[in-house]
Amino acid sequence: MxxxxxxxxxxxxxxxxxxxxxxxxxxxxxxxxxxxxxxxxxxxxxxxxxxxxxxxxxxxxxxxxxxxxxxxxxxxxxxxxxxxxxxxxxxxxxxxxxxxxxxxxxxxxxxxxxxxxxxxxxxxxxxxxxxxxxxxxxxxxxxxxxxxxxxxxxxxxxxxxxxxxxxxxxxxxxxxxxxxxxxSVTPLEREGGQAQFVAHSPPPVPRGSLLEPVFAWIEDNLAGEVTLADLARVAGLSERTFSRRFREQTGTTPLQWLLRARVRRAQYLLENTDHGVERVAARCGFGSPTAFRERFKRVTGVTPRSYRASFRTPAAP
Structure with a gap:
């Protein structure tokens, strides 16, 4: 231990x-x-x-x-x-x-x-x-x-x-x-570089009324093309208003959140499946294996192959 x-x-x-x-x-x-x-x-x-x-x-x-x-x-x-x-x-x-x-x-x-x-x-x-x-x-x-x-x-x-x-x-x-x-009843979302203090515009948007449906939609659509217009439509806001509200609520941009969600999905697949890098990249919405490798290493500090070698679940199918 x-x-x-x-x-x-x-x-x-x-x-x-x-x-x-x-x-x-x-x-x-x-x-x-x-x-x-x-x-x-x-x-x-x-x-x-x-x-x-x-x-x-x-x-x-x-x-x-x-x-x-x-x-x-x-x-x-x-x-x-x-x-x-x-x-x-x-x-x-x-x-x-x-x-x-x-x-x-x-x-x-x-x-x-x-x-x-x-x-x-x-x-x-x-x-x-x-x-x-x-x-x-x-x-x-x-x-x-x-x-x-x-x-x-x-x-x-x-x-x-x-x-x-x-x-x-x-x-x-x-x-x-x-x-x-x-x-711990907390989301595994926040990176170290996120801002400490996130100011909310008055009145603050209650959690669940704006971002919860957006987060759920992102998770369901990671493999496809996701645009700012798509996310704004899910939130029922204009693109400009949505981007502003999203940063106020999360301290980051919709694009950065999407990329992090894709990396998290990739981590899960690398740990729990035998999928090759090309298939993992496709299932997580990355345009190419090269783009996937670069983004994954930027976020985790290691290559997908090294990550799998370190954290692969022994009983992974």
Whole structure:
């Protein structure tokens, strides 16, 4: 099993702590087995949140055996992390652990020097402070999360869940991540580069009255040609109004959403079928195998062949 250590410091944000515990703890493989062992650890057994206290069952030594270390954010009442915490994080990183932060947890990683020279993010309200305190960090204020490979950071609130699902997808593929997303009652849609803060035009369009039918129509028509006019017609809006409303609701364009949906369908087919690249490309609506390979690698970082080799379901027909 892959061990995930979640670090709880005094004044930890309870939601930031619960998100990785639940996301990794609930993940399951196709055979129903649990791929992660989740350990909550702390410098001291008793840890205070803003409203209650918890008892952490593990100390900092748990970081040494972890393949992944998650650092939740702490409130502004928290003091600087102790030397023992910073040393433990540095040792974990030097030992090959993957280190990720949620929200203000980026300040702890930065204090340990783990973000020097790297791109990073945190909650949009704290990005200026992070940049001022740690000038060697390339702070990205307008993204949900940043993946540097071994070091990752995320913005606040639900972006922490986006990051955890991203890690699950990296480890075990899109099908396992999609199942984890369903268990968390959240869509597996948002990429790290999506904007943190999406403003809604007044009055906001209720979810379900505009985009839900469009998303469903896209999934049903991925193999064919899909135009902006088609999507606007499904939404019952002009193309210009639809494009504006779509960006307001999702933070991206209809075309980018469509391309991501096609890549997600391709991931599923590569994991669960023997279809060749040409057939996968055709079933997902890509104009040619070459266009499919280029788009797939741009989104996932690997070729379709490499992805299949890593995430192919053993019992795939």
């Amino acid at each position: 892959h061990t995930v250590a979640v670090l709880a410091l005094d004044h930890v944000v309870a939601a930031d702590l619960a998100i990785p515990v639940e996301a990794f703890g609930r993940a399951r493989l196709a055979d129903g087995s649990r791929p992660y062992r989740v350990l909550v650890c702390a410098p001291r057994q008793r840890v205070a949140t803003e409203t209650f206290a918890i008892l952490a069952p593990h100390g900092l030594e748990a970081l040494r055996e972890a393949g992944t270390v998650i650092v939740p954010g702490c409130s502004e009442r928290a003091g600087p992390p102790g030397v023992d915490v910073l040393d433990a994080l540095r040792a974990a990183a030097a030992g090959g652990a993957r280190i990720a932060s949620i929200c203000a947890g980026a300040f702890t990683l930065a204090a340990a020097g783990l973000l020097d020279g790297l791109a990073a993010t945190t909650h949009w309200a704290a990005t200026d402070r992070l940049a001022a305190m740690f000038p060697r960090v390339d702070v990205r204020p307008d993204v949900l999360y940043v993946d540097n490979g071994a070091i990752l950071t995320s913005a606040g609130a639900s972006a922490g869940l986006d990051l955890c699902l991203h890690l699950i997808r990296r480890d075990f593929g899109s099908a396992v991540a999609a199942d984890s997303a369903r268990l």
